[in-house]
Amino acid sequence: MLKKIKNLLLLKKLLKKKFLLAISGGVDSMVLLNIFIKLLNNKNISVAHCNFNINKSKINYNYNLIYKICYKNNINFFYKTFKTIKFSKKKKISIQIAARILRYKWFINLKKKYNYNYIVLAHNLDDNIETFFINLFRKTGLYGLKSIKLLSKDLLRPFINISKNDIINYAIKNKIKWINDISNFKNIYLRNIIRNKIIPNILKILYKYNIKKNINNTIVNLQLEYNYIKNTINYFKNKIIIYDKYYKYILKIKINKLLNLNINNNNYLLYKIFYKYGFNDIKIFNKILLIKTGKYFLSKNKKYKIIKNKNEIILIYNVKNKYNLLIPKLGKYKIVNNILINFKLINLNKTIFNYNKYIYLNYNKIKFPLYIRNWKNGDYFIYKNKKIVINKIFKINKITSFDKKFIYLLLNNNKEIICTINKIKIINKNYLNNLNNNIILFFNFN
Structure with a gap:
C-alpha cells in the first residue's frame, strides 16, 4: 500500500x-x-x-x-x-x-x-x-x-x-x-x-x-465519459457564448449560432451551460426557443434571470436596474457598464463639427449639477409644446425591452431630460447649440 x-x-x-x-x-x-x-x-x-x-x-x-x-x-x-x-x-x-x-x-x-x-x-x-x-x-x-x-x-x-x-x-x-x-x-x-x-x-x-x-470500474468509466462530454460541451460553448466586457449581462447566446451547430438536443447543451447558475430544470430549455421576446425564467434561488431577446438568450443578475450619478462640473466621467463620457467647452473658431460622433449642447442652457440615470417607462420631454415620449422612439428604432433597461439619460439640474448617452441618440433640441453661444461638447466613448 x-x-x-x-x-x-x-x-x-x-x-x-x-x-x-x-x-x-x-x-x-x-x-x-x-x-x-x-x-x-x-x-x-x-x-x-x-x-x-x-x-x-x-x-x-x-x-x-x-x-x-x-x-x-x-x-x-x-x-x-x-x-x-x-x-x-x-x-x-x-x-x-x-x-x-x-x-x-x-x-x-x-x-x-x-x-x-x-x-x-x-x-x-x-x-x-x-x-x-x-x-x-x-x-x-x-x-x-x-x-x-x-x-x-x-x-x-x-x-x-x-x-x-x-x-x-x-x-x-x-x-x-x-x-x-x-x-x-x-x-x-x-x-x-x-x-x-x-x-x-x-x-x-x-x-x-x-x-x-x-462498481469501481464502472465509476472509472463514468468519469472518462463525463470528461469527454464535458470537453465536448466546452468546445460548443466556446462557439456560441458571448461574455460582456461592459457587465450589462453575464453572457448571451445567439440563437442562430446555436442552431448552426447542427447538433441534436440543443436544449441539453443550454441546460449544461446554465445549470451552474441554478437553472436545473431541463424543461426550461425545451421552451426557451419558443417563447416571445421579453419573456424570462428565474433561477431556483432567484439570483439570475434568463431573458429571450429576439435572436438572443441572455443571462443577467435578477436585480432592479436603478442608476443615479451626479455630474457636478465639466470633466470626464466613467459611469455604469464602463461608459466613458466627457463634458468640455470648445473653441468655435477651431472646431470641425462631427455630429455623428459628438453631441454639442448650448452651455448657457446647461445648469450644473447634471444627473445621469437609467431610462424609465414614461420618460419624456417637451419640445415646441409637443410631448416627445422616448419609448415611442425606442419602438420606431426597434430597441428591445432588454436593451431599454441599459440606456442612460442625461438630465439638467431641474431633472429635465437633455439626451440619451448610449445605444441610440435622442436629443432634446431645446438644448442644442445655435452656434452663437459658448458650446459644451459631450461625447461618448462606448
Whole structure:
C-alpha cells in the first residue's frame, strides 16, 4: 500500500508539493498521516483537525492522538471548533452537510493563506462506492454518478482506489492507533444506511461477483465519459457564448449560432451551460426557443434571470436596474457598464463639427449639477409644446425591452431630460447649440 501511494505521487509529480492533510482521527486519516510522514519531508506536511462539537465524549481523544503525532514529527497542526448544530439549524440543512460546508471552507482558507498545493483527504474506495449509491438514489446525472475524483483543483484523494479492508490491515500491521466514530454506526443518515445495510446485503447476495471492483470500474468509466462530454460541451460553448466586457449581462447566446451547430438536443447543451447558475430544470430549455421576446425564467434561488431577446438568450443578475450619478462640473466621467463620457467647452473658431460622433449642447442652457440615470417607462420631454415620449422612439428604432433597461439619460439640474448617452441618440433640441453661444461638447466613448 505504501508503494502504491508512492507510485501515485511520483506519477503525478507530487512528492515535492506542499500538502494540508485533513485528519479526523479515524483509521483512514491516521493511515494517511502515517504514509505521508514516511514518504514526504515533514516540512511539506501540515495537519488540519476539526471539532464539530457533536460527539463531545470523543473530542479530547481525537485531538490528543493527532496532536502528539504532529508534535513528535515537527508537523504544523491547525485546530478549529465549529458550532455545527447552530449552523445547520440556521441554514436548514442536515448536520452532515453543515459539517462538510464548514470544514471545506476552513480547509480552502488555510490552503490559500499558507500556499499549500493540495488539501489531502482520506476518502477510500468504499467511500466512493457509497457516494455512487447515494447519488443513484437522488435526482442526479452523470456528474453525480461519476462520484469522487482522485485529483481536482484543490483536493487530492490518494486512497480513492484502495479498499477499507486494505487500510485497516495496514493500520494493524503498522500498529497505528485510531478512534472509531460511533456516529458511523447509527443508521440515521443515508450514507450510514448504504454503508451498514445496503452494500453488505448486496455483497452477501452477489457473493460470486467481485462487486466492489466492478462498481469501481464502472465509476472509472463514468468519469472518462463525463470528461469527454464535458470537453465536448466546452468546445460548443466556446462557439456560441458571448461574455460582456461592459457587465450589462453575464453572457448571451445567439440563437442562430446555436442552431448552426447542427447538433441534436440543443436544449441539453443550454441546460449544461446554465445549470451552474441554478437553472436545473431541463424543461426550461425545451421552451426557451419558443417563447416571445421579453419573456424570462428565474433561477431556483432567484439570483439570475434568463431573458429571450429576439435572436438572443441572455443571462443577467435578477436585480432592479436603478442608476443615479451626479455630474457636478465639466470633466470626464466613467459611469455604469464602463461608459466613458466627457463634458468640455470648445473653441468655435477651431472646431470641425462631427455630429455623428459628438453631441454639442448650448452651455448657457446647461445648469450644473447634471444627473445621469437609467431610462424609465414614461420618460419624456417637451419640445415646441409637443410631448416627445422616448419609448415611442425606442419602438420606431426597434430597441428591445432588454436593451431599454441599459440606456442612460442625461438630465439638467431641474431633472429635465437633455439626451440619451448610449445605444441610440435622442436629443432634446431645446438644448442644442445655435452656434452663437459658448458650446459644451459631450461625447461618448462606448
